[in-house]
Amino acid sequence: MPASSTRNLIVETADDLFYEGGFEATSFAHIAAAVGISRGNFYHHFKTKDDMLDAVIARRVKRTHAMLDGWQADGDGPRERILSFVHMLVANRAKIMAFGCPVGTLCCELAKLDHVAQDRAAEIFGLFRDWLTGQFQALGAGDRAEALALHLLVRSQGVAVMATAFRDDSFIRSEVAGIEHWLTTLPDISPSR
Amino acid sequence: MPASSTRNLIVETADDLFYEGGFEATSFAHIAAAVGISRGNFYHHFKTKDDMLDAVIARRVKRTHAMLDGWQADGDGPRERILSFVHMLVANRAKIMAFGCPVGTLCCELAKLDHVAQDRAAEIFGLFRDWLTGQFQALGAGDRAEALALHLLVRSQGVAVMATAFRDDSFIRSEVAGIEHWLTTLPDISPSR
DNA sequence: GACTAATTAGGACGCTTGTCCTAATTTTGC
DNA sequence: GCAAAATTAGGACAAGCGTCCTAATTAGTC
Numbered sequence: 001m002p003a004s005s006t007r008n009l010i011v012e013t014a015d016d017l018f019y020e021g022g023f024e025a026t027s028f029a030h031i032a033a034a035v036g037i038s039r040g041n042f043y044h045h046f047k048t049k050d051d052m053l054d055a056v057i058a059r060r061v062k063r064t065h066a067m068l069d070g071w072q073a074d075g076d077g078p079r080e081r082i083l084s085f086v087h088m089l090v091a092n093r094a095k096i097m098a099f100g101c102p103v104g105t106l107c108c109e110l111a112k113l114d115h116v117a118q119d120r121a122a123e124i125f126g127l128f129r130d131w132l133t134g135q136f137q138a139l140g141a142g143d144r145a146e147a148l149a150l151h152l153l154v155r156s157q158g159v160a161v162m163a164t165a166f167r168d169d170s171f172i173r174s175e176v177a178g179i180e181h182w183l184t185t186l187p188d189i190s191p192s193r
Numbered sequence: 194m195p196a197s198s199t200r201n202l203i204v205e206t207a208d209d210l211f212y213e214g215g216f217e218a219t220s221f222a223h224i225a226a227a228v229g230i231s232r233g234n235f236y237h238h239f240k241t242k243d244d245m246l247d248a249v250i251a252r253r254v255k256r257t258h259a260m261l262d263g264w265q266a267d268g269d270g271p272r273e274r275i276l277s278f279v280h281m282l283v284a285n286r287a288k289i290m291a292f293g294c295p296v297g298t299l300c301c302e303l304a305k306l307d308h309v310a311q312d313r314a315a316e317i318f319g320l321f322r323d324w325l326t327g328q329f330q331a332l333g334a335g336d337r338a339e340a341l342a343l344h345l346l347v348r349s350q351g352v353a354v355m356a357t358a359f360r361d362d363s364f365i366r367s368e369v370a371g372i373e374h375w376l377t378t379l380p381d382i383s384p385s386r
Numbered sequence: 387g388a389c390t391a392a393t394t395a396g397g398a399c400g401c402t403t404g405t406c407c408t409a410a411t412t413t414t415g416c
Numbered sequence: 417g418c419a420a421a422a423t424t425a426g427g428a429c430a431a432g433c434g435t436c437c438t439a440a441t442t443a444g445t446c
Contacts, residue, residue, distance in 0.1 A: 006424090020305065021306070022217070022305040022306070024215070024217060024218055025217055025305065025306060027403065027404080028404065029402080029403085037425085038424065038427095039425090039427090040405090040406080040407085040408095040424080040425065040426060040427075041423080041426095042404095042405095043404095043405070043407095044424075045423095047405095048404080048405080049404065049405090098304065099304060099305055100301045100304060100305070103358075104301075104354045104358070105301050105305065107354070107357060107358040108293045108298050108301060108354060108357055108358075109215065109302070111291065111292060111293060111357045112213065112214055112218065112292055112293070112298065113214070113215070122358040122359060122360075125355070125358050125359065147367070150355065150364070150368075151368070151371065153355055154348060154351030154352055154354075154355050154368060155351055156351070157350065157351040157354040157355060158346070158347030158348055158349070158350040158351030158354070159347055159351075161297045161300070161301060161347075161350040161351070161354060162318070162343065162346055162350055164300060164301055165296075165297070165300040165301075165304075165315040165318050166315060166318065167315075171343070174340070175344070175347060178344065199394090220432075220433065220434080221433080221434065221435090222432080222433080230394075231395045231396060231397095232395090232396080232397090232434095233394080233395065233435090233436080233437085233438095234393080234394050234395065234396095235435095236434095236435070236436070236437095237392085237393060237394075238393095240435095241434080241435080242435090
């Protein structure tokens, strides 16, 4: 077992707790209890709590990259790949209703805290935006590709916020159906390559 | 001057600070410094911090009601009234980019905190939903009115989140233009009366 | 003008926070 | 097997938190 497996365990646990309880409200004591190690031990792996946030964001960036690469390699067309993104909302609906979107809620919290990591967290949105832009370009959207990608992000984030506020399960499904219908209305200029 | 003007001042100040810094991160010391009164003085007006949150939410509910009533009395048609709602995004774009939507961010924070006031905060969304539903009904949308209202709330919240994350001014304008175009595509069965 | 009630100031309280320090333990390299 | 390094435990720390208490001040009533 590699020497820094404790560090990975800390980052994984902090990732979950930051998502479910928020960054500010999650204390070292909470993380220590969840991991099962001593409080003072953290400072051998991370200088400050902000360093831990950096590690969590880096982990999320890495996992997002891996997820997008996985969808890219699935062999389906761009329309199916876009649907993979949209269906995250349905697959994660229980957690979204309870805690919102991990990316959106972190960005909003860091904005209020005027935190230095604000832009680094927003870069996860940048990954989705760029990947979706690529898919819409593959659909032949040309110059409109990025605008369509941002529109899809807007609707996804809106669904997440409203689902969290109303805690309504049926709400996510109907909005996703609306997005799916919107996708079918897009002109498919060059469906393959 | 009425006896409880101090109380109103506290609620107004707390409202702003909760919006700009978040509920949890805003302490009594911050509010006391902003109002210019002693810390211990709070507890003559509010039993706990949660009581203060209740008062802030009640104030927001009241002001939202007043705003919707004002739009209702403006004498324009339902389409113009819906635009009044949409144009809030443009009018408040500076604050939205810095702190997000006051309603959406509070609901998301309270969800993560598993706070008892969660549903009361979401009721502000309920006010907008019901009012917008009325406007779409006046447009002749019939059974689809509430779905259209929720769709508009979704897009507005999505714009707010993405504008906060990317801190992009032009982004809000282009998305609002998209919403305005969407409104023109709606069938206007009964434009007047 | 005196008595009562409402309001305010200011500090004490127990607790939690992030951070830091030191000693003990485990792992690693020779 | 031993010395050096990495890792862990556990507590100390100053500061900040929400809450509470008491004394002082102000406002209102007869």
